[in-house]
Amino acid sequence: MKIKVALAQFNIQFADPDKNQQRVAELTSIAAKAGADVIVFPEMWNIGYALNQLDRLADDGGRTTTKLFYRLARQYQISIVGGSVAVKEGGHFYNRTLIVDPLGQVVGKYDKVHLFRLMNEHRYLTAGNQENYFRSVGVPSASFICYDLRFPEWIRTVARHGSAVLYFPAEWPAVRIPQWTTMLKARAIENQAFVVAVNRVGDDPDNHYNGHSLAIDPLGNVIADAGENDGITYAELDLTQLATVRGAIPVFVDRRPDLYK
């Protein structure tokens, strides 16, 4: 089985949810016309890192995003791995991913577990504490957000349930892109899974972002690299590769969790 994934890397407009929603709608329409099964967006795409304006801008209960994804998924018959958006709920703010199937149903939800101090997330956001695995086009999958990538123990905790695809929406600054590439390849190899990671391009008041959204196979080979383009890059994931890779070196069978603290 093969799935076609659209990596929707774009220039998020700072503190402008309306413009960003329009762009997300436009990119979904393009991806659907190209025959993509799944579209993936970057982290915090509704407002960028306008954290000091969360009270005014965060999506109340995630309702605007849920409504938008419901409409787009149904209209274009596509699965959405919704990057992440800033959400206000119960007096707290979250960096939240919503996963939506082609019927418009929310089939997964994830609040970023590891908050990134260097970009002040710990001052404004509340961390999540739940795993997010789900089926997207029938494929067992899991999602994380950006800085979570630096915590292989968390990725493994979730991936050991058998995920075939690990999604990483991100806003990862250009200055650390070599680390991004290396760690994404490592997470793919060690978990014997496909990795699909979507970054943004452009600038905000504090950082420059140069994209390099990547799709990586379970051996660590790059299948698609979006470079610095604003727009969609496609990757075809051949899921039959998983059985071969996991059969040859069965790391999930050979683990020694009795020794791991």
Ligand SMILES: NC(=O)CCC(=O)C(=O)O
């Ligand atoms: N938005 C983020 O979590 C950025 C993480 C990052 O840049 C890193 O180096 O880690």
